[in-house]
Amino acid sequence: MQDLIEQARNGRPRAIARLITKVENSRSGAAKIVPALYKFTGQAHIVGITGAPGSGKSSLVNELAKALRRRDHKVAIVAVDPSSPFTGGALLGDRVRMRDLSGDKGIFIRSLASRGSLGGLSQATAAVIKVLDAAKFDTILVETVGAGQAEVDIAGAAHTTLVIEAPGMGDDVQSIKAGILEIADILVVNKADRPGAARTVRSLQTMLQLGQTMMVNHHGRSMQTASIAPNGSNDADNWEIPVQETVAIEGAGIEDLLDVILVHKDHLRATNGWLTQEKLRSRREIEALLQARFMERFQTAVSQDDRDQLITSVANRTTDPYTAVAEIFNQIKT
Ligand SMILES: Nc1nc2c(ncn2[C@@H]2O[C@H](COP(=O)(O)OP(=O)(O)OP(=O)(O)O)[C@@H](O)[C@H]2O)c(=O)[nH]1
Ligand SMILES: [Mg+2]
Numbered sequence: 001m002q003d004l005i006e007q008a009r010n011g012r013p014r015a016i017a018r019l020i021t022k023v024e025n026s027r028s029g030a031a032k033i034v035p036a037l038y039k040f041t042g043q044a045h046i047v048g049i050t051g052a053p054g055s056g057k058s059s060l061v062n063e064l065a066k067a068l069r070r071r072d073h074k075v076a077i078v079a080v081d082p083s084s085p086f087t088g089g090a091l092l093g094d095r096v097r098m099r100d101l102s103g104d105k106g107i108f109i110r111s112l113a114s115r116g117s118l119g120g121l122s123q124a125t126a127a128v129i130k131v132l133d134a135a136k137f138d139t140i141l142v143e144t145v146g147a148g149q150a151e152v153d154i155a156g157a158a159h160t161t162l163v164i165e166a167p168g169m170g171d172d173v174q175s176i177k178a179g180i181l182e183i184a185d186i187l188v189v190n191k192a193d194r195p196g197a198a199r200t201v202r203s204l205q206t207m208l209q210l211g212q213t214m215m216v217n218h219h220g221r222s223m224q225t226a227s228i229a230p231n232g233s234n235d236a237d238n239w240e241i242p243v244q245e246t247v248a249i250e251g252a253g254i255e256d257l258l259d260v261i262l263v264h265k266d267h268l269r270a271t272n273g274w275l276t277q278e279k280l281r282s283r284r285e286i287e288a289l290l291q292a293r294f295m296e297r298f299q300t301a302v303s304q305d306d307r308d309q310l311i312t313s314v315a316n317r318t319t320d321p322y323t324a325v326a327e328i329f330n331q332i333k334t
Contacts, residue, residue, distance in 0.1 A: 005037050008135045011074075013108060016135045020110060023127035027292065030127040040134035042278070044076075045265050046157060049143045050183070051164030056190040057143050059248035060164060066251075067258045068139050069106055076108040076137040080125055080144040108137065123288060126157055156284050159277050160264045164188045165204065167196035180207075184241055185264050188257060192245040204243050239267055301332045 007015035019037075022029040047064075049057050061077055068075045112125055125142065132140050142158060163184040180187070187208075189200050242260055246253035268274040302310075310327070313319045319327075 001033065001036060005033075005040075005134070008037075008131065009040065011105065011135065013105065016108060016131065017110075019131045019135075020128050023131055024112065024124045027123070030123070034127055034130055037130065037134040041130050042133065044129075044133040044137050044140050046129060046133075046140045046142065046159050047261060048158030048161040049141060049164060050145070050161065051188075052166070053145050055164040055166040056246075056248045057145070057164050060162075060188065060190055060246060060254075060257075061141050061143050063246075063248050063251050063254045064141060064258060064261075065107060067254050069104065071258075072106075073138040074106045074136060076132040076135075076140045077110070078125065078128055078132070078140065078142045079109070079111045080121065080142060081111065081113050108132065108135075122157070123292065126285060129157060156281055159268055159274065160185050160261055162186045162188050162261070164190050165200055166191040167194045167200045185239065186257075186260055187241060187243045188246055189243060190246045190248050192253065193247045193250070197245065201243055201245060208241055208243070238271070239264065239273070297332055298328060302328060306331075 004015050004019055008019050019033060023033050049061055049064075051057055058079065061079075065075045065077055110128065112121065112128060129140055129142065161183050163180050163186075165187065167189070187204050189197055189204065191197065244253060244257045244260055246257055248254075268277065299307075310319075310324045314321050314324050
């Protein structure tokens with residue numbers, strides 16, 4: 001395994017792919033590999049790209065990857081598709097990318113599909129990102145469809161989170177999905193060639209202004225209006241969320257978007273934002289692993305029959321959930 005890690009560190013695609021498969025397929029695989037390479041991680045800039053289905057995430061990631069290559073960054077793309085293990089945008093996106101990006105050793109592309117287990121996909125994603133980080137990719141682009149919990153998860157794993165909007169997908173301030181302010185570092189209005197793009201930009205800007213006058217909660221840090229900087233920043237670290245327009249299919253606005261992404265990276269490095277993000281991510285990861293290991297322990301220590309019996313007892317009021325959990329703890333301890 002040390003040999004495999006050494007080869008991955010030297011940028012050998014087959015070694016990287018093999019390590020990824022190992023950490024992706026099982027927690028025990030990750031438990032062997034992550035400790036061996038963790039000391040090499042923490043270098044890559046992790047950029048999350050999320051947004052509604054069809055907003056153009058894959059097309060944008062494709063263009064961003066090409067722009068990063070032009071600037072000599074080594075780029076890895078992770079396409080996370082929580083909706084389906086077989087079909088969906090991730091695969092479509094990959095086909096687009098294969099045409100433009102194949103044959104370049106400075107780029108590595110991997111799709112991850114749902115394994116069905118709760119929390120499994122975000123844990124697998126976190127482990128895969130570590131392999132790519134250790135393999136010395138400068139930038140790791142992680143695409144997730146903005147469905148349910150997935151976008152929140154990516155914000156937790158990424159240093160810089162892009163939320164992609166497209167015209168005509170709900171332009172009213174009210175209808176723009178709640179929670180964007182909490183996770184977005186950069187808002188992107190893609191398909192700026194479509195009618196209504198200017199209106200979408202205005203709506204987002206209005207929403208950002210409204211956000212300043214309300215209590216906002218950015219990256220899990222709550223703050224009051226009073227702490228908002230006079231220059232209109234909505235973040236304790238003084239980052240003003242920009243709204244960027246792009247036309248991914250024409251490659252328009254990509255260089256500007258990349259500039260802004262790199263400015264955000266520099267901003268994080270210059271303030272203590274980078275460390276804050278790393279700590280937040282580390283905390284979430286520890287908690288998720290604890291939870292997973294605890295559930296494993298519960299399932300091995302208490303038989304399926306006993307678990308069913310406990311559930312029935314709570315359901316028919318023979319006992320209550322608190323007493324049931326106290327009993328489980330007693331069984332696990334012995
Ligand atoms: N007019 C226009 N179409 C675009 C633009 N960007 C992407 N598209 C098209 O929009 C469709 C969806 O693009 P994708 O990049 O697959 O979008 P996505 O967000 O990755 O989609 P999912 O992964 O399925 O959620 C494709 O047909 C693209 O060609 C754009 O800037 N303008
Ligand atoms: Mg896609």
